[in-house]
Amino acid sequence: xxxxxxxxxxxxxxxxxxxxxxxxxxxxxxxxxxxxxxxxxxxxxxxxxxxxxxxxxxxxxxxxxxxxxxxxxxxxxxxxxxxxxx
Numbered sequence: 001x002x003x004x005x006x007x008x009x010x011x012x013x014x015x016x017x018x019x020x021x022x023x024x025x026x027x028x029x030x031x032x033x034x035x036x037x038x039x040x041x042x043x044x045x046x047x048x049x050x051x052x053x054x055x056x057x058x059x060x061x062x063x064x065x066x067x068x069x070x071x072x073x074x075x076x077x078x079x080x081x082x083x084x085x086x
Contacts, residue, residue, distance in 0.1 A: 001009075021027075063073065
């Protein structure tokens with residue numbers, strides 16, 4: 001195999017790889033990191049879900065850090081445990 005054939009082989013392999021990546025929607029950002037391109041509707045739905053989860057976490061943190069509420073929550077959990085034991 002001569003150098004010309006080797007160059008053609010390398011170009012062919014890279015081209016086929018690029019076609020496969022494009023077919024699966026895998027793209028590269030300007031830093032060379034791979035990511036899967038998603039459509040706008042899916043991106044907006046995921047962003048809305050993340051926003052809702054962050055709000056839930058905020059509420060849970062507020063419940064956990066509120067001292068009076070945490071004590072009463074502990075007592076309620078213990079009551080439920082006592083009730084579940086036969």
